[in-house]
Amino acid sequence: xxxxxxxxxxxxxxxxxxxxxxxxxxxxxxxxNLDPQAHEGGRPRFLSPEAELVEADLRAPAAxxxxxxxxxxxxxxxxxxGNGQSxxxxxxxxxxxxxxxxxxxxxxxxxxxxxxxVVTASSMVVYGEGxxxxxEHGVVAPxxxxxxxxxxxxxxxxxxxxxxxxxxxxxxxxxxxxPTSPYAISKRDGEELTLxxxxxxxxxxxxxxxxxxxxxxxxxSNPYTGVAAIxxxxxxxxxxxxVFEDGRQRRDLVHVSDVVRANLLAMDAPGVIGLPVNVGxxxxxxxxxxxxxxxxxxxxxxxxxxxxxxxxxxxxxxxxDVRRARDVLGFEARAGRAEAxxxxxxxxxxxxxxxxxxxxxxALRERGLIR
Ligand code: UD1
Numbered sequence: 109x110x111x112x113x114x115x116x117x118x119x120x121x122x123x124x125x126x127x128x129x130x131x132x133x134x135x136x137x138x139x140x141n142l143d144p145q146a147h148e149g150g151r152p153r154f155l156s157p158e159a160e161l162v163e164a165d166l167r168a169p170a171a172x173x174x175x176x177x178x179x180x181x182x183x184x185x186x187x188x189x190g191n192g193q194s195x196x197x198x199x200x201x202x203x204x205x206x207x208x209x210x211x212x213x214x215x216x217x218x219x220x221x222x223x224x225x226v227v228t229a230s231s232m233v234v235y236g237e238g239x240x241x242x243x244e245h246g247v248v249a250p251x252x253x254x255x256x257x258x259x260x261x262x263x264x265x266x267x268x269x270x271x272x273x274x275x276x277x278x279x280x281x282x283x284x285x286x287p288t289s290p291y292a293i294s295k296r297d298g299e300e301l302t303l304x305x306x307x308x309x310x311x312x313x314x315x316x317x318x319x320x321x322x323x324x325x326x327x328x329s330n331p332y333t334g335v336a337a338i339x340x341x342x343x344x345x346x347x348x349x350x351v352f353e354d355g356r357q358r359r360d361l362v363h364v365s366d367v368v369r370a371n372l373l374a375m376d377a378p379g380v381i382g383l384p385v386n387v388g389x390x391x392x393x394x395x396x397x398x399x400x401x402x403x404x405x406x407x408x409x410x411x412x413x414x415x416x417x418x419x420x421x422x423x424x425x426x427x428x429d430v431r432r433a434r435d436v437l438g439f440e441a442r443a444g445r446a447e448a449x450x451x452x453x454x455x456x457x458x459x460x461x462x463x464x465x466x467x468x469x470x471a472l473r474e475r476g477l478i479r
Pocket of ligand 1: 189190191231232233318319320321332333334335336338339350351352353357359395419422423465
């Protein structure tokens with residue numbers, strides 16, 4: 109079994125991937141800067157001691173070059189996450205996510221003697237709005253919702269051609285990319301840089317577009333983490349989940365164990381080279397329903413507070429079209445949602461997170477990014 113490198117291997121998805129790679133018999137190296145926003149207490153206790161940790165920044169070429177020595181496959185999971193924060197820390201997000209990926213790729217090209225493949229973590233945020241169907245015009249791609257509509261609390265998208273109501277449908281990989289935040293732009297750039305470099309240099313590259321990932325080890329004290337972790341933390345602290353818009357926006361929640369499996373399949377699958385691939389379930393849940401299910405699983409009698417406010421750059425709905433993942437990776441999500449949310453709730457209840465979501469909401473409101 110060859111040596112593999114997991115960038116961001118101390119993080120949420122990365123650390124689960126490290127465990128799976130170790131279990132499969134690989135020698136695993138981790139490159140991670142242990143960013144305090146995600147790792148308050150330094151090296152997380154869940155990072156396997158069997159993995160070799162190179163504590164360094166992705167933007168440091170010499171350290172990245174060293175981390176790549178003798179490596180056959182790179183799983184690039186490192187990056188900053190947070191649409192809202194990226195709206196005002198624009199340079200940092202582009203620098204870390206796009207710039208860091210650029211450094212990794214330059215160093216990867218110098219490591220070609222052993223390096224075979226780079227599997228990069230992309231995201232559904234690259235799409236912006238997902239695909240919708242108009243009764244008259246078929247599948248359409250609405251752009252960012254108009255500020256005037258949001259200010260008037262008109263949440264749903266309309267057909268960009270006729271203005272009539274549309275319904276969300278699964279989003280395929282060839283859907284146009286209209287990222288709606290600097291974070292989303294940085295993820296698109298990271299993905300495109302990786303696939304372009306792979307194509308030009310004959311390096312095998314794959315971009316996995318994760319839908320909304322959830323599960324144990326989400327950074328609970330990081331207020332820019334995903335909605336399932338934020339809601340669980342609030343519920344356990346005795347606070348009602350704050351639901352933006354009307355709570356009817358829908359997301360495709362994919363459990364981290366499925367994301368790990370997709371990565372393992374992407375390591376060797378021949379038909380996936382040079383492609384972006386959605387990693388989701390194809391099934392959606394509304395944000396309000398998610399708050400209710402988590403409260404029930406945690407045994408907390410708290411109704412969500414539907415705020416009718418919105419975060420700048422939030423999309424309305426996104427659901428994965430899972431056909432390419434099935435055809436080229438042989439991947440299908442397996443985790444049952446009820447069971448997996450219970451598993452998340454169980455894990456959260458054993459943690460002692462500091463709930464910083466109120467401060468994060470205040471920071472966004474102050475800047476007019478929640479209205
Ligand atoms: C998320 C991730 C993004 C990732 C993408 C695909 C975050 C911050 N964003 O985008 O990095 O690339 O999934 O996996 O993790 N919501 C509330 N109340 C809250 C928080 C959120 O109602 O306290 C709502 C939001 O308005 C949104 C939905 O929940 O409608 C999902 O939000 P979030 O978990 O932040 O994820 P996305 O923005 O979809």
